[in-house]
Amino acid sequence: MPFVDWIGAWPGAVLLNRSGTAYLFVNAAHIASVGLLIGGILPLDLRLAGWLRGVPLAVIGPFLSRSAAIGLALAIVTGLWLFTVKPREYLENEAFLWKMALLALVLVNIAVQHRNHHYRLALDGGEVHLTVRLVACCSAILWLAVLVAGRWIGFL
Numbered sequence: 001m002p003f004v005d006w007i008g009a010w011p012g013a014v015l016l017n018r019s020g021t022a023y024l025f026v027n028a029a030h031i032a033s034v035g036l037l038i039g040g041i042l043p044l045d046l047r048l049a050g051w052l053r054g055v056p057l058a059v060i061g062p063f064l065s066r067s068a069a070i071g072l073a074l075a076i077v078t079g080l081w082l083f084t085v086k087p088r089e090y091l092e093n094e095a096f097l098w099k100m101a102l103l104a105l106v107l108v109n110i111a112v113q114h115r116n117h118h119y120r121l122a123l124d125g126g127e128v129h130l131t132v133r134l135v136a137c138c139s140a141i142l143w144l145a146v147l148v149a150g151r152w153i154g155f156l
Contacts, residue, residue: 004087013084023085030078034147037071040064041143048128048136058125065123095156099149106142109135 007013016023044064046052083090090096113119113136118129 001088004091007084007087010084012081013087016081016085026078026081030075030082033071033074033078034150035071037068037075038143038147040066040068040071042140044068045136045140045143048122049133049140050128056125057122057128061123090153093153093156095149095152099146099153102142102146102149106139106146109139109142113139 016026041064043052044061047055047057047060047064113132116129116131116135118126118132119135122128122132
């Protein structure tokens with residue numbers, strides 16, 4: 001796979017392979033990004049699913065959605081960078097493949113939620129429609145599954 005070899009020879013990959021300090025900082029940034037993502041999306045999903053009703057959705061919804069989006073963007077960038085260190089090994093790792101499949105599902109879930117007119121109404125303080133609740137439940141489960149699969153990678 002020439003493309004995989006090219007990814008592993010990319011200057012960013014070489015930097016991480018040669019510098020434990022650089023790898024440490026990119027890995028820490030990835031963990032912090034995932035924390036920001038999960039810390040934003042789980043409370044939002046729980047609120048949308050019907051829990052935490054004492055907190056007005058119109059107040060926390062937009063903030064949590066944006067913070068989760070920033071966490072997602074940073075996690076993708078840092079995750080791709082970490083992938084370049086051992087691309088062939090990761091592509092042969094069953095847990096990594098599960099993580100990528102689950103990540104694809106969760107990205108589709110995000111698109112479904114954000115295209116739902118009822119979602120925008122809920123964030124504006126309106127009633128939370130059943131479809132919004134169901135997609136939020138799927139989101140929480142999928143994100144936790146992505147997190148578990150990500151941790152599983154190091155054990156295979």
